[in-house]
Amino acid sequence: xxxxxxxxxxxxxxxxxxxxxxxxxxxxxxxxxxxxxxxxxxxxxxxxxxxxxxxxxxxxxxxxxxxxxxxxxxxxxxxxxxxxxxxxxxxxxxxxxxxxxxxxxxxxxxxxxx
Amino acid sequence: xxxxxxxxxxxxxxxxxxxxxxxxxxxxxxxxxxxxxxxxxxxxxxxxxxxxxxxxxxxxxxxxxxxxxxxxxxxxxxxxxxxxxxxxxxxxxxxxxxxxxxxxxxxx
Numbered sequence: 001x002x003x004x005x006x007x008x009x010x011x012x013x014x015x016x017x018x019x020x021x022x023x024x025x026x027x028x029x030x031x032x033x034x035x036x037x038x039x040x041x042x043x044x045x046x047x048x049x050x051x052x053x054x055x056x057x058x059x060x061x062x063x064x065x066x067x068x069x070x071x072x073x074x075x076x077x078x079x080x081x082x083x084x085x086x087x088x089x090x091x092x093x094x095x096x097x098x099x100x101x102x103x104x105x106x107x108x109x110x111x112x113x114x
Numbered sequence: 115x116x117x118x119x120x121x122x123x124x125x126x127x128x129x130x131x132x133x134x135x136x137x138x139x140x141x142x143x144x145x146x147x148x149x150x151x152x153x154x155x156x157x158x159x160x161x162x163x164x165x166x167x168x169x170x171x172x173x174x175x176x177x178x179x180x181x182x183x184x185x186x187x188x189x190x191x192x193x194x195x196x197x198x199x200x201x202x203x204x205x206x207x208x209x210x211x212x213x214x215x216x217x218x219x220x221x222x
Contacts, residue, residue, distance in 0.1 A: 003157070033209055042118075042200050042212030043158070056209060091158070103210060105158040 004106035006092050012112045018080035021109045025073070025094030032069055033103065034077050035091040043091050049075065079111075087113045116141040118203050120213035127191050128221050135186040135216050137175075137201030145205045147177055147184040150212075152198040161186075161199070171195070191220045 005024040013019050025032050031050050035043035046065065048056040051072035060067065064083070069075040079086055089108040095101040117140045127133055139145065149161040162170045164177040164184060175186045184201060198217050202210040 035209075040123075040214065042202070042214050043210075044212070045209040048209050093158075102160045102163075107157050 004092055004094055004104050006090075006106035006109055008109055009107060010110050010112075012114065013082055014114050015084055016081040018078065019082050019111060020076055020078045021090050021092075021111075023075045023077070023092030023106060025075070025092070026104055029094035029096055029104070030072070031095045031097060031101070032075050033091075033093040033095075034067060034075070035093065037089040037091055037108070039088070046077070046090075082111075082113045084113050087111055116145065116203055116205065116208075116211045118201050118211055118213035120199075120201055120216045122216045123214070124217045124219065126219040126221060129193055130190050133186075133188045133191045133195070133218065133220075135199050135201075135218065137184045137186065137213060139182050139184065139201075139203050141182075141203060141205065143205060144179075145203045147175070148202045148204065148210065149173070149175055149184075149186050150200045150202055152200070154197070158200070191218075193220050193222060196220045 007022050033048050034046040036046050037043040045059055047060045047067050049069045052069050067077045089110050091108045092106040093103040095103045119138045121136055147164040150158050151161040152158045173188045175184050177184050198215050200215045201213040204210050
């Protein structure tokens with residue numbers, strides 16, 4: 001079992017450029033999360049999906065961030081345009097059903113915006 | 115709003131010494147509390163959850179609703195316990211709210 005897969009692992013871009021992150025959750029996990037982790041902080045939720053429906057996106061900066069989860073499996077998180085303050089680690093996690101289930105995290109994508 | 119506070123950024127102990135990683139939370143009602151751990155070069159993973167009431171790798175945590183705390187304890191620290199520890203809270207179908215983490219350094 002590969003666990004949650006994320007790509008790319010590292011990304012360096014200049015500000016105002018677009019960037020996209022991809023996540024493949026554990027097979028059979030209906031709930032998928034995107035978290036952002038700033039340096040020295042714990043992860044903070046950006047968006048949560050149950051199957052293909054975004055059920056909690058209140059923390060997603062919708063002016064520049066977008067996400068989708070096609071067919072309730074893989075998910076993509078996009079930033080356009082990126083700002084210096086977006087530099088962080090972007091974590092994807094999945095759980096079987098509800099948030100109270102164990103969440104399994106991917107390795108994360110470290111984004112650096114220059 | 116729910117909030118998790120881990121007051122120590124770094125906790126350094128010697129091997130064999132007792133360990134207590136502090137976690138306080140604010141939430142009205144009965145949340146679920148978790149401890150997640152991230153070892154060097156590994157992904158974040160669940161260590162334990164309060165409803166399981168189990169000991170994992172010698173660690174235990176007791177939910178104290180009166181003090182709104184969920185401190186993580188281990189009687190004798192091992193070098194392999196060195197890692198980043200995050201306390202987290204969840205209520206119902208909400209996502210986890212994490213604390214800012216405590217780095218545990220166990221010296222030989």
